[in-house]
Amino acid sequence: MRGATGLVILVIVSVQLMAQTPQKPATPQPQKPATQGPLKFENFTATTTNMAVGNAETIRINVFNWTAAPEREKLLAVLKEKGEDQLLETLKAAPSAGYIWTSESLGYSLRYAYKTTLPNGGERIIVATDRPLGAWSRTAWRAAASKAAKETKESQLTLIELRLNKQGRGEGKMSLAARIVAEPETNTLALDNYASAPVLLKGAMRLKEGETH
Numbered sequence: 001m002r003g004a005t006g007l008v009i010l011v012i013v014s015v016q017l018m019a020q021t022p023q024k025p026a027t028p029q030p031q032k033p034a035t036q037g038p039l040k041f042e043n044f045t046a047t048t049t050n051m052a053v054g055n056a057e058t059i060r061i062n063v064f065n066w067t068a069a070p071e072r073e074k075l076l077a078v079l080k081e082k083g084e085d086q087l088l089e090t091l092k093a094a095p096s097a098g099y100i101w102t103s104e105s106l107g108y109s110l111r112y113a114y115k116t117t118l119p120n121g122g123e124r125i126i127v128a129t130d131r132p133l134g135a136w137s138r139t140a141w142r143a144a145a146s147k148a149a150k151e152t153k154e155s156q157l158t159l160i161e162l163r164l165n166k167q168g169r170g171e172g173k174m175s176l177a178a179r180i181v182a183e184p185e186t187n188t189l190a191l192d193n194y195a196s197a198p199v200l201l202k203g204a205m206r207l208k209e210g211e212t213h
Contacts, residue, residue: 039064041098042115044125044162046172046204054102054134054141059201061127061160063098063113069187072114076182076189084180087189088157091130100129100160104136108158114188121166123206126188128159128180143177143200155180161191162204172201 044061048054067075071094079087091111098110112128132140132155140154159180164170178197183190191197 043207044204045207046162046201048141048200049202050144050198050200051176052142052144053139055144057102057141059133060101061098061110061125061162062101063110063115063127065095065097066113066115067094067097072112072187072189075112076184076187079180079182079189084155084157087180088130088155091128091157098127100127100133100158102133104134106136108133108135112159112189116186116188118163122170123162123164123168125162125164126159126190128157128189130157132156133158133174141176143174143198159189159191160201161194162201163194164204164206168206170204171199172204173197174200176200 041062041064044063046059046061048057048059051057075087075090078090094111096109096111097113099107100110101107108129108131110127111130112126114126116124118124134141155175157175157180159175160172161174162170162172173191173194175191177200178191178193181190181192
């Protein structure tokens with residue numbers, strides 16, 4: 001009996017000690033971060049024309065982020081107040097909005113991307129990269145001799161403007177033969193006097209989802 005009584009006392013004491021001992025809180029398990037889905041690109045293509053260097057090149061433009069209005073306003077102010085050189089430095093610090101691909105092995109990161117609907121139901125697409133196209137080949141592209149090309153100084157950035165119809169087809173021009181200006185009425189960077197600038201991109205088109213051309 002004494003042995004049984006001692007065992008009962010031992011059990012009671014153990015239970016009391018466990019009740020008095022603070023329990024260590026369970027360690028929270030880290031939550032698995034949500035995985036980011038694949039980037040969704042809007043894709044365009046065109047072929048260069050009227051070029052002294054870089055002629056008959058197929059370019060592909062992949063845009064995954066259109067530059068927001070506040071950032072566009074900032075860039076317009078920089079261009080108007082401090083000029084193109086400072087605009088270039090500001091664009092270099094901007095996040096990538098997509099890519100331009102040529103026949104070179106490396107692409108060019110887009111630092112600016114804008115789109116709007118035209119009155120005819122088409123699209124106006126404006127993109128800019130902080131390098132001259134052709135730079136990876138060490139021979140920057142040049143427009144063929146023209147009054148517009150002669151009046152445009154060589155720039156370390158490239159702006160491309162496409163004008164597409166309702167069917168997603170059209171043409172394009174580049175800052176190789178037109179000045180880059182601030183266009184306050186549409187709140188975007190643009191080419192000066194687009195109508196008079198020479199066509200440097202023919203067969204411009206928006207690619208359908210899944211098309212790579």
